[in-house]
Amino acid sequence: MRYAYYTLAFLVLLTVSIMGFRGLVTTSAPVMVFPDMDNQSKYKPQASSKFFADGRADRPLPPGTVPHGRTAAADPAFLRADDAHYAGKNADGSFVRRFPVAVNPALLQRGADRFAIYCQPCHGALGDGQGITKAYGMVATPSYHDDRIRAMAEGEIFNTITNGKNTMMSYADKLTPADRWAVIAYVRALQRARHATLADVPADQQGELK
Ligand code: HEC
Known part of the structure; x- marks a missing residue:
């Protein structure tokens, strides 16, 4: 009979030691017989740190940091250093x-091509806001001829394409950026065409219209 109690006590101990501690979270390293170099004092990406005042292990780059071997003058495309081209803005922040x-x-050819793919469904082939999406409820699309x-x-148009505007998504x-300028040139061509007068037609071709 005594052995039956011993066996029962052993089974309880075994069950608790195997099942009882599941799901427990601990910050201490597991007991390892041969730790080798498994645990090292180093920071992992996006971990926290008590050392830095802001608590981040990742350090922000100092302002003006450039990749080794590149400068704004030599490599404006990589650094997007030209605000007019890459943000549509002047140095003072105006458009x-x-x-x-x-x-x-x-450029106009490229713009017409991209416009037909990315803008025409809403803004319409003529830029009058009568795209196919209007029939499906997107009624707020403005006309470029306003x-x-x-x-x-x-x-500012560059900015709208880059960041979107209310219900219009970003197309960045x-x-x-080069394609955005092409599309804007084509938008300007559509506007010019809508508001053209006979005087815009070369004199030798005006006769065909009369
Ligand atoms: C999914 C439909 C959709 C597509 C595609 C779309 N737009 Fe728009 N766009 C809108 C809507 C809706 C507005 C009105 C947003 C608002 O409420 O001011 C708008 C507004 C604009 C405006 C006026 C922004 C302002 O400040 O009032 C411009 C310019 C414009 N879009 C250009 C473009 C160009 C260029 C493209 C192609 C790259 C394009 N849109 C693609 C739906 C679209």
Whole structure:
């Protein structure tokens, strides 16, 4: 009979020692017979640190840090150092009223191509806000031919494409900065076309329209 009690006590001890401590969290390192170099005093990414006042192990970069071997002058594209081109802004933070890229037929061609893919579904092929999405309930799409948008700085349109505006999403992941300028050039062409007069047509071709 005595052995039956011993066996029972042993089984209880075994059960508790195997099952009883599951789910317990501890910050101390596990007991290791051969620790080798498994536990080292080092910081892991995004861990906390008591050493720094802000409690972060990751240290922010000092302002103006550039990658080794690159400078803003030598590598403006990598560092996006040109605010006009990469943010549509002047040095004082206002929106640029010009194109920081060369406007030529190739740019307009590219702009027309990107516009048809990324803007036309909502803004319409003519830029009048009558895109296909209107029929599905997106009724707030404005027309580019409103005076407000005709008068809008190129840089502000760049900003709208980059960051979106209210219900319009950002297209920064789909259009590179250069493509955004191409689309803006095409938007300007649409606006110009809508408000053109006979005087805009070359004199030798006006006869065909009369
Ligand atoms: C999914 C539909 C949709 C697409 C695609 C879209 N837009 Fe818009 N866009 C809108 C809506 C809606 C607004 C009005 C946002 C608001 O409430 O001010 C708008 C507003 C604008 C405005 C006016 C911003 C202002 O300050 O009032 C411009 C400029 C513009 N879009 C340009 C573009 C260009 C360029 C593209 C293509 C890269 C594009 N949009 C693609 C829906 C769209």
